[in-house]
Amino acid sequence: MPLVRIDLNRGRTRRQVQAICDAIHLAIVQIFEIPMSDRFQVVTQLDYGSIIADDAGLGFDRTEGVVMVQIFTQRGRTDAQKQRLYAQIASNLVLTGVLEQDIFIGYQENGPQDWSFGFGRAQYLTGELAVPTSQP
Numbered sequence: 001m002p003l004v005r006i007d008l009n010r011g012r013t014r015r016q017v018q019a020i021c022d023a024i025h026l027a028i029v030q031i032f033e034i035p036m037s038d039r040f041q042v043v044t045q046l047d048y049g050s051i052i053a054d055d056a057g058l059g060f061d062r063t064e065g066v067v068m069v070q071i072f073t074q075r076g077r078t079d080a081q082k083q084r085l086y087a088q089i090a091s092n093l094v095l096t097g098v099l100e101q102d103i104f105i106g107y108q109e110n111g112p113q114d115w116s117f118g119f120g121r122a123q124y125l126t127g128e129l130a131v132p133t134s135q136p
Helices: 014-032 079-094
Strands: 003-009 040-046 067-074 103-110
Touching (some): 003 014, 014 040, 014 067, 014 079, 067 079
Parallel strands (some): 003 040, 067 103
Antiparallel strands (some): 003 067
């Protein structure tokens, strides 16, 4: 049930955008072992210059093909799982034509009380949904 925000510069085709979204979702499914149908993504395509993504002092340049990924999900995954996720997202995105240096991922955790999937209820708290557990 991660909520994933994907920001990119305008100019990609609909097929390219879909491939990027699919690649990110597939990585989450593979690493976090969630159902394929558990998909929540928001894609924003921005004018050039609206995404500023410097190298953070690592000594590389990004192109206009940058893909910014923000993942909001339940806490409880290990650092090793997160690192595997980042690597899998990068591996999958490279297959869609995104350059490795153009992939930026931010990961934010919260708790079961922080989600409502509709009807104004926190389904993890009401018991309508099982709270996801950490996988080794």
